[in-house]
Amino acid sequence: MVNLYTHPFDAGPAGNCDDDRFHEECGVFGIFGHSEAAALTALGLHALQHRGQEAAGIISYDKRQFHVERHIGLVGDNFTKPSVISRLAGDTAIGHNRYSTTGAPVLRNVQPLFAEFAGGGFAVAHNGNITNARALQHELQKRGSIFQSTSDTESIIHLIATSQKAPLVDRLIDALSQIEGAYSLVALSEKKMIGCRDPLGVRPLVLGDLDGAYVLTSETCALDIIGARLVREIEPGEMVIVTEHGIDSMKPFQAGKSRFCIFEHVYFARPDSVVGGSSIYESRKKIGRELAREAPADADLIVPVPDSGNPGAIGFAEESGIPFELGIIRNHYVGRTFIEPTDSIRHMGVKLKHNANSAILKGKRVVLVDDSIVRGTTSLKIVEMVRDAGAAEVHMRIASPPTTNPCFYGVDTPEKAKLLASRMSVEEMASFIRVDSLAFLTIDGLYRAVGEEGRNALSPQYCDACFTGEYPTRLTDQEQRGDVRQLSLLAEAG
Numbered sequence: 001m002v003n004l005y006t007h008p009f010d011a012g013p014a015g016n017c018d019d020d021r022f023h024e025e026c027g028v029f030g031i032f033g034h035s036e037a038a039a040l041t042a043l044g045l046h047a048l049q050h051r052g053q054e055a056a057g058i059i060s061y062d063k064r065q066f067h068v069e070r071h072i073g074l075v076g077d078n079f080t081k082p083s084v085i086s087r088l089a090g091d092t093a094i095g096h097n098r099y100s101t102t103g104a105p106v107l108r109n110v111q112p113l114f115a116e117f118a119g120g121g122f123a124v125a126h127n128g129n130i131t132n133a134r135a136l137q138h139e140l141q142k143r144g145s146i147f148q149s150t151s152d153t154e155s156i157i158h159l160i161a162t163s164q165k166a167p168l169v170d171r172l173i174d175a176l177s178q179i180e181g182a183y184s185l186v187a188l189s190e191k192k193m194i195g196c197r198d199p200l201g202v203r204p205l206v207l208g209d210l211d212g213a214y215v216l217t218s219e220t221c222a223l224d225i226i227g228a229r230l231v232r233e234i235e236p237g238e239m240v241i242v243t244e245h246g247i248d249s250m251k252p253f254q255a256g257k258s259r260f261c262i263f264e265h266v267y268f269a270r271p272d273s274v275v276g277g278s279s280i281y282e283s284r285k286k287i288g289r290e291l292a293r294e295a296p297a298d299a300d301l302i303v304p305v306p307d308s309g310n311p312g313a314i315g316f317a318e319e320s321g322i323p324f325e326l327g328i329i330r331n332h333y334v335g336r337t338f339i340e341p342t343d344s345i346r347h348m349g350v351k352l353k354h355n356a357n358s359a360i361l362k363g364k365r366v367v368l369v370d371d372s373i374v375r376g377t378t379s380l381k382i383v384e385m386v387r388d389a390g391a392a393e394v395h396m397r398i399a400s401p402p403t404t405n406p407c408f409y410g411v412d413t414p415e416k417a418k419l420l421a422s423r424m425s426v427e428e429m430a431s432f433i434r435v436d437s438l439a440f441l442t443i444d445g446l447y448r449a450v451g452e453e454g455r456n457a458l459s460p461q462y463c464d465a466c467f468t469g470e471y472p473t474r475l476t477d478q479e480q481r482g483d484v485r486q487l488s489l490l491a492e493a494g
Contacts, residue, residue, distance in 0.1 A: 027051030201236025288315025
């Protein structure tokens with residue numbers, strides 16, 4: 001989900017350019033036919049909190065009217081009071097966690113979005129990014145549409161409203177056939193819950209069952225929290241329609257070869273989720289093992305940069321035979337809203353989240369394992385902290401290839417010029433973050449770790465544009481702005 005009026009990669013939330021992590025931008029959840037639909041949706045969103053921490057919303061339907069609750073902040077801060085859940089009556093609900101790309105989040109952008117059509121109410125929650133949203137908006141405005149938010153998701157609402165098709169499902173298909181980019185969405189009408197993935201399946205969506213009630217959600221961890229059973233993944237280009245009579249499936253879009261986001265394996269998905277039948281936790285350990293084979297180090301300790309570096313570091317330690325230790329301790333109680341009133345306090349920012357375990361590190365040759373390097377500012381501070389704790393040597397191993405390009409498919413990344421790997425060689429990066437050595441997993445190594453023999457250069461098995469610059473769809477809005485040259489293999493072949 002992207003702000004249409006500002007460049008989506010200028011800075012992190014509230015202009016925080018020191019926010020040196022990728023952020024998944026949305027998590028979706030829906031349940032149809034359960035008496036506690038709203039409460040279960042809140043629990044599902046809580047499990048998906050890692051996919052978006054700035055706002056959350058739930059819309060329910062009670063056979064008479066839709067009920068809406070949207071709030072800025074965490075799910076636990078807004079949806080745990082019985083009074084809130086009681087206002088969300090009905091046996092069907094959909095919900096959404098949001099991470100905004102620029103500026104402070106505002107309530108009008110919080111999803112699910114809702115509209116009253118001639119045939120009744122309709123709500124939609126969307127994970128991904130519509131890469132021609134700006135072009136669509138301009139065309140829709142010429143035809144009289146008035147936008148109430150700055151979210152690309154609202155384009156879907158207007159395309160449905162202006163469609164000449166008759167049934168709602170056909171109007172939704174008509175709308176989605178006009179958009180480019182990546183999306184997984186759940187939608188709710190008076191009689192249906194609908195789930196859909198884009199034809200390349202870039203963003204995740206799974207189907208579950210809870211005592212006969214169907215569930216649609218971004219990850220399996222949201223099924224686990226409510227005790228639901230995983231039925232299967234929604235396939236690329238598939239649309240499922242849930243009614244009181246059961247579930248129907250169709251494939252209204254011409255599906256291409258699946259290009260699921262490979263960074264879900266590296267970082268975004270929760271470690272306890274299952275993707276494509278594989279445990280994310282086990283995938284990350286395999287990534288660490290592959291990294292140890294490709295880039296061994298003569299060291300005393302393997303230390304993860306918590307928490308995302310933990311599984312990879314375990315795998316690295318198992319493969320290398322070097323002991324794994326928690327040489328860095330993370331403080332889990334520091335929120336994004338911490339007030340930093342002075343420069344002296346602001347410079348302590350990294351220590352608010354991490355502290356070196358000097359009793360473990362002193363005098364040791366340390367390998368730090370992390371999932372990625374974005375701007376490099378956090379890596380620099382972590383290395384300095386480990387050196388200050390007395391480490392004799394500090395080496396860094398990254399459990400993914402160098403990130404050289406921004407994502408335009410629903411992930412908050414800096415613009416290309418601010419990505420350290422886009423402007424420095426590995427040797428220059430090592431000097432910048434002040435490590436004794438630095439190495440990244442190769443792209444083929446990453447593919448091997450997730451079960452492939454290697455990357456098929458002519459027909460990649462995943463979306464890996466952040467590493468390769470090869471975008472699998474058109475990037476109409478960015479091309480018109482001159483932000484990116486289309487490197488899609490599909491475009492080049494055409």
